[in-house]
């Protein structure tokens with residue numbers, strides 16, 4: 001058995017510590033994937049199949065990670081993905097995460113299933129930081145519309161529509177653990193819902209419903225590109241970002257239907273098991289997007305060099321989910337800050353060692369792929 005590290009110096013250390021701290025059912029919910037967890041594992045393993053081709057003697061005495069994300073300046077391309085229920089990790093929950101992201105200066109996507117009301121989360125931030133609201137569309141569209149109105153009023157600057165979860169994936173560990181969030185927590189975004197969301201608002205399951213059924217029974221699985229995106233466009237002027245895209249075909253449709261950006265994602269291996277790892281899907285999507293739309297990615301990012309590889313393969317920004325939960329579990333806001341700082345430090349050092357002074361200098365020339373298929377899809381060098 002591996003001893004718990006005293007001072008966490010990388011994300012894997014934080015993961016070990018979080019495992020020791022968190023109740024086993026919470027740990028299971030946070031870390032597990034769907035079915036046999038092939039995609040969960042592959043999200044991380046796939047990064048190792050890309051190796052770096054560093055350039056030398058390029059005056060890396062100054063390195064900056066400043067970039068733009070959805071047209072706005074950001075201090076770093078490292079951002080925070082939407083994650084349900086941060087208060088399972090620490091009582092300060094999403095407010096702690098918000099403050100950490102604000103000090104880091106990039107983007108936080110807040111989950112619909114936040115354990116803190118969306119207004120409180122954005123109020124803990126600063127104007128430099130972008131807050132985007134992640135949306136699930138419900139059969140009762142009034143529930144989704146009300147959330148959108150609140151997000152608009154609170155100052156969220158984009159909607160992130162999660163498209164890979166018409167139903168919740170089968171997470172075997174959650175079934176074995178009979179995972180159910182503790183009753184003292186609230187899904188605060190639903191508290192004043194005037195529609196029939198009372199059972200989910202208190203996080204109590206109605207009758208014998210499993211957590212997945214509670215979710216599945218309320219989500220609108222009939223959502224389509226034509227009707228769903230048109231409906232969203234008809235009720236909001238906020239940019240719409242689709243999260244969960246894995247193919248060139250859907251990239252084309254996202255552009256056709258007026259989406260503003262794409263997040264290449266398989267939901268951290270928690271939905272359809274057996275998909276491509278996000279980093280493997282990225283080149284196809286970047287090529288299909290062809291600079292018409294920004295492409296971001298998430299899934300398996302645990303080191304600064306993972307971020308460099310994703311940027312080199314064409315991502316404009318990179319999102320992390322579980323690493324933030326590990327940081328929160330370790331030490332609340334300071335722990336979430338540590339997560340971001342460790343990854344940011346690794347990113348800056350990695351850039352210097354690879355000969356990149358700016359984000360623009362991170363191009364496909366840095367990538368040596370160990371699988372030939374991906375090599376064919378790698379976008380043209382930026383340099």
Ligand SMILES: Cc1cc2nc3c(=O)[nH]c(=O)nc-3n(C[C@H](O)[C@H](O)[C@H](O)COP(=O)(O)O)c2cc1C
Nearest residue numbers: 030081082083084111162267268299300320321322
């Ligand atoms: C515990 C947990 C809860 C999540 N909740 C949401 C959610 O509410 N909405 C969503 O779109 N994605 C959700 N995700 C998926 C993440 O946004 C993201 O796609 C994925 O976890 C990224 O992979 P990583 O955890 O390896 O960084 C969740 C992921 C985890 C681990």
Ligand SMILES: CC(C)CC(=O)C(=O)O
Nearest residue numbers: 084113165168215267270
């Ligand atoms: C409450 C869940 C639907 C949140 C989620 O997307 C997940 O657990 O992956």
